[in-house]
Amino acid sequence: MALIVQKYGGTSVGSIDRMRNVAARVKRTRDEGNQVVAVVSAMSGITDGLIKMAKEFNETPAEREMDVLLATGEQQSIALVTMALHEAGVEAVSVTGRQAGIYTTGSHTRGRIQDITPDFMRRSLDEGKTLVVAGFQGVTPEGMIHTLGRGGSDLTAIAVAAALKADVCQILTDVDGVYTCDPRIVKNARKLPEISYDEMLEMASSGSKVMQSRSVEFAKKYGVVFEVRSSLNDNPGTLVREEHPAMENVVIRGVSIERSQARVTITGIPDVPGMSGKILGALGEAEINLDMIVSNIAHDDRARHSFTMHSNDLGKAQAALKLVLAEISPDAKIETEAGIAKLSAVGIGMRSHSGVAATMFKALGEAGINIGMISTSEIKIAVTVEETRIEDAARAVHDAFQLDKEPVK
Amino acid sequence: MALIVQKYGGTSVGSIDRMRNVAARVKRTRDEGNQVVAVVSAMSGITDGLIKMAKEFNETPAEREMDVLLATGEQQSIALVTMALHEAGVEAVSVTGRQAGIYTTGSHTRGRIQDITPDFMRRSLDEGKTLVVAGFQGVTPEGMIHTLGRGGSDLTAIAVAAALKADVCQILTDVDGVYTCDPRIVKNARKLPEISYDEMLEMASSGSKVMQSRSVEFAKKYGVVFEVRSSLNDNPGTLVREEHPAMENVVIRGVSIERSQARVTITGIPDVPGMSGKILGALGEAEINLDMIVSNIAHDDRARHSFTMHSNDLGKAQAALKLVLAEISPDAKIETEAGIAKLSAVGIGMRSHSGVAATMFKALGEAGINIGMISTSEIKIAVTVEETRIEDAARAVHDAFQLDKEPVK
Incomplete structure (x- = not known):
């Protein structure tokens, strides 16, 4: 029993x-x-x-x-x-x-x-x-x-x-399980029989609406194997569990997208310690959830910070940044871009396979889609693209990794 | 404070x-x-x-x-x-x-x-x-x-x-306090400044809708003085409290009525021990709440039992009684009367004043109202009358005890 x-x-x-x-x-x-x-x-x-x-x-x-x-x-x-x-x-x-x-x-x-x-x-x-x-x-x-x-x-x-x-x-x-991509966008998306906690977490934080991250984190922490399945039928769903060696054979488990993103780029910041902390602190106090954060040094030895966030937060972010930048530097400039979206390719197989980013960027390039920001983790590559092209982008990446096909065991 | x-x-x-x-x-x-x-x-x-x-x-x-x-x-x-x-x-x-x-x-x-x-x-x-x-x-x-x-x-x-x-x-x-009678029926009903727990209990069990008996019982048990007052204005209401000697100066505190009553009378029951228990037991099992219970011996040495109850329960009571009487006696007969109402006069002053019942019955007689059953307690006299005459009865009794007038201290 x-x-x-x-x-x-x-x-x-x-x-x-x-x-x-x-x-x-x-x-x-x-x-x-x-x-x-x-x-x-x-x-x-x-x-x-x-x-x-x-x-x-x-x-x-x-x-x-x-x-x-x-x-x-x-x-x-x-x-x-x-x-x-x-x-x-x-x-x-x-x-x-x-x-x-x-x-x-x-x-x-x-x-x-x-x-x-x-x-x-x-x-x-x-x-x-x-x-x-x-x-x-x-x-x-x-x-x-x-x-x-x-x-x-x-x-x-x-x-x-x-x-x-x-x-x-x-x-x-109300969904059948976890798919390689949203089936409303990618017609030949495939239901996954299983997915690791870490992949599920990356999917959740990349726009997949199936489950909140902290439930998955809790399951991972206590080793609870759970299954996402439909309440309307008896089809088997997707098992979410600790990874096992065979899982690494798959390079990319799935592709998720997140719409309504906006980017803020700040330029002309003196490259001295503590600047990033002040800027991120101000955005944190304004209760803005940042997603991608990319910083580098521009040709003029000044720092350049870019963030993405939900586009609803853009106005609040600009107001908070104006205040803090006025303190920091007279040269600082804020540049914003709304109407972008994020595409993430997720898979623990990435850790043991090379050339994943290359395959992804090539697929997007061939589809004529420009890449904005790039951010990576051990098991995820995320890029921003024009929001109008996000569905094309998802299909291109899904095809490039042949996610519609049952992986070879 | x-x-x-x-x-x-x-x-x-x-x-x-x-x-x-x-x-x-x-x-x-x-x-x-x-x-x-x-x-x-x-x-x-x-x-x-x-x-x-x-x-x-x-x-x-x-x-x-x-x-x-x-x-x-x-x-x-x-x-x-x-x-x-x-x-x-x-x-x-x-x-x-x-x-x-x-x-x-x-x-x-x-x-x-x-x-x-x-x-x-x-x-x-x-x-x-x-x-x-x-x-x-x-x-x-x-x-x-x-x-x-x-x-x-x-x-x-x-x-x-x-x-x-x-x-x-x-x-x-939504009422201003406890009145000598329902002001919708008796226009010159007077709001009582105070009433004893016991009187309030008798009023509650006699059809006054102000409060349930067990709340009053709880207050009496723990000596909680409480006030019934309007949520719509700031007028003082009625204080409900333990009786004190001055309260006995008032013979009748108030009159309450209960409509939609019905009477069942059973005749031809052998006057031997255990009969009443069987009959009342059958009604209890059928979950019928009896109100007045009157029993006596008729001229033929047979017992005669009368009960009142809510008229909604009459059908259920008849069914239950038919079953039990079939066991008890072939001579037993059930007689029912719906369309009656109960009038109760309540007051702790009754304990020290005589002639209360006489005043009440005289008033009803002068108003041409027939009295059905009578039941009394130490501080209450209750009678049944035709439901069509209940409002006249209430006014007649209210007048007879001059309840519209402030009592002499």
Whole structure:
């Protein structure tokens, strides 16, 4: 008898009928001889409705109270899904974040799971019950309610799987698995049977919407093997796991893209220690998430820094930079470019294969696509291109590495 | 500096604007130099919406899960009202039933407050914060969520006032206080400045809708003086408290009525021990709440039992009685009467004044109203009359005891 954790998102529990579908799937898994722990999100729409009410009082409501408010969404889901299971004849019990023993640290609305005390879950499983656990929530050791931020229910599922030493953790979602590239862009994109944690992390931070990085990080840290699969069918999905030697045979696992990027370049900065720190510090204080960061020395011995960020942040970044540059140097200039996008090729095979960048740049060149900035990690090559050309770029790179073809074992 | 507990019902927090009104009232109370603990219900309509969803799965959903579901209503209210207080510039913090340390016993959906551990509330008050506490909920010592049933938020307010040794407990509602009779029926009904716990209990169990009996019982048990007053204005309301000698000077404190009653009379029962137990047992198993119970022996040495109940229960009662009477006696007959109502006159002064029943019956007789059943307690006389005449009856009795006039001290 295997213990299976299944995570169902807000769309999967978005109506009475969809909850019935979840109940039917849980029942089927149970009838196959497994114990099941379902981790559920708030019904889609509920959280947005609550946020809207809160904003009537304040554009930025107290985060402690937001947590108290938003945690009710998942609490309603667990009760209703449990009732749906009862209707289907399955003995089930709902479990709040607190009852699941999910203890958190960090700030409100962005809690981090510190520890899980799964006594109640363990006892209920031993009594033969199916559990329906609230995703996205936990409590501080003092008993204050925390929510876990975006993608928090995935994190709950993985953490619960780790705490209960589950045999399988299934992240059931509206996509079939992880693809070599977004199938809406690259028609012959292929579903990956498996991907390593590190590749999944690079994909996540490169625009792939499948999962948030920290859930993958948590799984990697605790060695939780999980599967991303569709909640709408029974097709096998993509297994996310620690890398094994055979994985390195594939040079590039996948290609991900991120649109709506902008670039800021600062020139004319004196090349003395501490300058980069001041500039990055100012952008950090303005709460701008930088993505690519490239610095070098120009012909005039002055430093040249380029950053990319979401284009929504461009105005805020310019304002913050004007202030700090006025202090630093009268010669400093800010140059901006919106309307760009990022393409990343990811694969642990890169570590043992040479010529990957060359193949990629050649493919882009042949497609007549200019490369802007370049940034690399051990298992990723990322470039910026004109946003209007990003889909062509994705197809060119996907073809160049023959990602549509099953790799040779 | 006084500590004031204020309870706001679902209508008072039924919209963003109404929550703002609550915040303004709390702020005013605070600005007058008091500490405030606001106990709030779910926004009106929320609970019904949740019940409706639950009933999609089952007409009688699992009570444990109903508690998990319904407790979210108050949790949303406390977060939003706290945000409204922040908007008004009041430092405030929300407190769930669990955080309030409200420990319960009994069954799900009908939890009873067993103990309150007010450490977090006490600490937050000491930090100068205003508290917004979730009504209607608590947790079992094992951490399972309990709701307290109808009128549960009143009970929370009174219990919190007891635990915190509050100076004042205000039950803010849509009525101005407790009246000598329903002012919609008796135009010259008078608001009572005070009423004893026992009188309030008799009024509650006689159809007065102001408060549930068990909240009053809890207040009596722990000696919590509370005030029923309007949430819409600042008029003083009615103080509910332990009786004091001067209270006995008033013969009748008030008159309450209960409509939609029905009577069942059973005749031809052998007058042997155990018969009443069998009959009442059958009605109890059918979950019928009996109100008045009158039994006597008829001229033929056979017993005659009459009961009143809500007319909605009449069909169920007849069915249950048919079964049990078939066992007991071939001669037993069931006689029913719907369309009756109950009028109760309540007052602790009855204990030391004679002739109360005579005054009441004379008044009804002069108004041409027939009396059906009669039932009395130490501080109450109740009669049934034709439902069509109940308002006339109320006015006649109210006049006979001159309840419109301020009593002589």
